[in-house]
Amino acid sequence: MKYKDLTIATTVNQLKVRKHIKGSFIKRKWKQTSISTFLGGGVLFVFLLSWELLSLSGAVNPQFTSSPSRIIKKGIELIASGELQTHALASSQIFIIGYLLAVIVGVPIGILLGWYKRLNQAFGPIIASLYTTPRLALMPLFIIWLGLGSTSKIALVFLSAVFPIIINLVMGMRSIDGNLVKVAKSYNANQWQIFRTIAMPMSVPFLITALQLATGRALLGVVGAEIFGSQAGLGYMIMYAGATFQTDKVFVGVVIIATIGIAMDRFLFYLSKRFDEWRGNN
Amino acid sequence: MAVLANKDNLAINDFPKLSVEQLSISYEDKKTGAITEAVKEVSLDIQPGEFVTIVGLSGCGKSSFLNAVAGLLNSSNGTIKVDGKKVTQPGPDRAVVFQKASLLPWRTTLKNIIYGLEISGIPKDEALQRAKKYMKMTQLESYEEFYPAALSGGMQQRVNLARALACEPEVLLMDEPFSALDAITREVLQNELLLLWEKTKKTVLMVTHQIDEAVLLSDRVIVFSARPAAIMKEIKINLPRPRTSEVKNNRLFDHLTQQIWNEINKSVGKKVELEYEI
Numbered sequence: 150m151k152y153k154d155l156t157i158a159t160t161v162n163q164l165k166v167r168k169h170i171k172g173s174f175i176k177r178k179w180k181q182t183s184i185s186t187f188l189g190g191g192v193l194f195v196f197l198l199s200w201e202l203l204s205l206s207g208a209v210n211p212q213f214t215s216s217p218s219r220i221i222k223k224g225i226e227l228i229a230s231g232e233l234q235t236h237a238l239a240s241s242q243i244f245i246i247g248y249l250l251a252v253i254v255g256v257p258i259g260i261l262l263g264w265y266k267r268l269n270q271a272f273g274p275i276i277a278s279l280y281t282t283p284r285l286a287l288m289p290l291f292i293i294w295l296g297l298g299s300t301s302k303i304a305l306v307f308l309s310a311v312f313p314i315i316i317n318l319v320m321g322m323r324s325i326d327g328n329l330v331k332v333a334k335s336y337n338a339n340q341w342q343i344f345r346t347i348a349m350p351m352s353v354p355f356l357i358t359a360l361q362l363a364t365g366r367a368l369l370g371v372v373g374a375e376i377f378g379s380q381a382g383l384g385y386m387i388m389y390a391g392a393t394f395q396t397d398k399v400f401v402g403v404v405i406i407a408t409i410g411i412a413m414d415r416f417l418f419y420l421s422k423r424f425d426e427w428r429g430n431n
Numbered sequence: 432m433a434v435l436a437n438k439d440n441l442a443i444n445d446f447p448k449l450s451v452e453q454l455s456i457s458y459e460d461k462k463t464g465a466i467t468e469a470v471k472e473v474s475l476d477i478q479p480g481e482f483v484t485i486v487g488l489s490g491c492g493k494s495s496f497l498n499a500v501a502g503l504l505n506s507s508n509g510t511i512k513v514d515g516k517k518v519t520q521p522g523p524d525r526a527v528v529f530q531k532a533s534l535l536p537w538r539t540t541l542k543n544i545i546y547g548l549e550i551s552g553i554p555k556d557e558a559l560q561r562a563k564k565y566m567k568m569t570q571l572e573s574y575e576e577f578y579p580a581a582l583s584g585g586m587q588q589r590v591n592l593a594r595a596l597a598c599e600p601e602v603l604l605m606d607e608p609f610s611a612l613d614a615i616t617r618e619v620l621q622n623e624l625l626l627l628w629e630k631t632k633k634t635v636l637m638v639t640h641q642i643d644e645a646v647l648l649s650d651r652v653i654v655f656s657a658r659p660a661a662i663m664k665e666i667k668i669n670l671p672r673p674r675t676s677e678v679k680n681n682r683l684f685d686h687l688t689q690q691i692w693n694e695i696n697k698s699v700g701k702k703v704e705l706e707y708e709i
Contacts, residue, residue: 326533328531328533331503331529332527332529332533332535333550334521335501335525335529336523337502337520337521337522337550346535346549350535350537424537427579
């Protein structure tokens with residue numbers, strides 16, 4: 150009986166301690182975050198400021214280097230004329246369709262290859278070799294096969310994004326914990342139950358990493374495809390502005406693409422943070 | 432048939448809860464093809480409500496034996512019966528408390544306890560009620576919403592135990608459940624297990640290499656020989672019940688512990704000889 154009392158007492162104490170620790174943990178974390186924001190933002194600010202001052206003072210030629218104020222001005226101009234929207238719309242169509250197709254196709258394939266060893270043995274090598282081939286090198290072929298329209302561009306975006314998804318999901322399925330499978334089996338779980346209750350939740354963090362990697366690859370695919378042969382799109386805008394020495398316009402395109410990439414990456418990062426609770430505080 | 436009133440007696444005399452006959456287990460090394468015998472012709476009957484513990488050297492095959500009873504490992508020979516019915520795969524009549532807590536990290540305490548019931552297809556409401564009952568019994572109520580990462584080793588092991596108990600199995604199988612814990616937590620959990628066992632009167636088959644733990648908890652201790660495992664000795668633990676850790680002060684406790692040690696030492700001797708032969 151003594152022991153029972155002892156454990157209850159420890160339980161209550163542990164709860165109190167844990168609450169306290171959690172409080173100070175959040176405070177500390179917040180402090181850490183504000184320090185890192187200050188450092189990162191500060192360096193960025195100093196960089197932009199010196200860029201602006203250098204071109205204002207005439208130390209560098211803004212025709213070549215542009216400057217933050219010129220980029221903003223040009224950006225507003227392009228929005229007012231509607232040109233930027235046209236290009237952004239064309240690019241986002243290709244990006245969204247290609248990326249979604251990659252997710253729709255890549256996730257099931259990754260799961261199947263990860264779950265069935267034999268399938269992975271059969272298709273693993275071809276996937277690995279396609280993954281390492283620079284996809285942009287295939288663009289001339291896509292143009293020959295699919296024409297200069299959006300189909301060939303979507304094909305390139307799709308191929309850019311699909312392999313990181315497949316490869317990461319295969320890894321996720323492979324990382325499944327044998328001890329947990331043993332628990333499931335001890336309750337006579339069938340393959341579907343093991344898949345649903347263990348393999349699926351276990352591969353969620355891998356899925357998020359896959360989507361993060363795929364975003365970068367897909368954006369690369371969009372710009373690459375549009376540079377190759379196109380009448381519209383941010384990639385085309387950059388290429389054309391570059392060829393006609395409009396540095397400000399080139400930078401507008403670059404900034405917008407970078408912003409989209411960062412925004413998607415952050416979104417997926419916060420999504421992955423949601424799973425940190427069960428992963429422990431490390 | 433007319434003795435239904437005397438059902439309990441009948442069960443004790445004629446139907447052991449768990450009956451293992453001539454069980455042999457052997458492994459084949461996938462690389463060399465060499466066959467290792469882990470368990471050799473072990474027969475063991477466990478009566479309803481009996482707490483039986485197997486002790487033996489590490490690697491002697493006692494865990495293989497338990498896994499075979501759980502249905503997680505195929506035996507090469509022999510039969511396993513629960514309530515007279517032959518079993519060859521895992522089923523709701525047995526539940527395992529694993530050495531590693533093996534909790535699903537993305538599930539909270541309650542969701543982990545419910546896991547076995549969910550897999551067995553118990554209706555949700557009933558499953559929830561049962562999980563809550565055993566969560567209370569294992570003193571985990573205030574940890575209901577905690578993820579395993581936030582629980583101490585002892586707490587995790589409690590969830591592991593509650594998960595198995597929630598399935599209300601005929602036989603509870605425990606595979607060195609406290610071996611990964613520190614000495615103090617282990618003793619606390621041993622005492623809690625004693626209390627729980629008094630309440631539920633489960634039939635338990637446990638494997639351990641802690642001899643004092645075996646004596647403290649069991650009605651009967653089986654000493655396994657070195658590999659291939661065979662029963663060397665059966666020792667009745669006639670210590671009074673209900674027990675607490677104070678039973679360790681009983682002179683009989685030391686005597687029984689010593690007796691088991693002697694048997695284990697014999698099996699060590701045997702193992703050494705075997706190694707010389709090789």
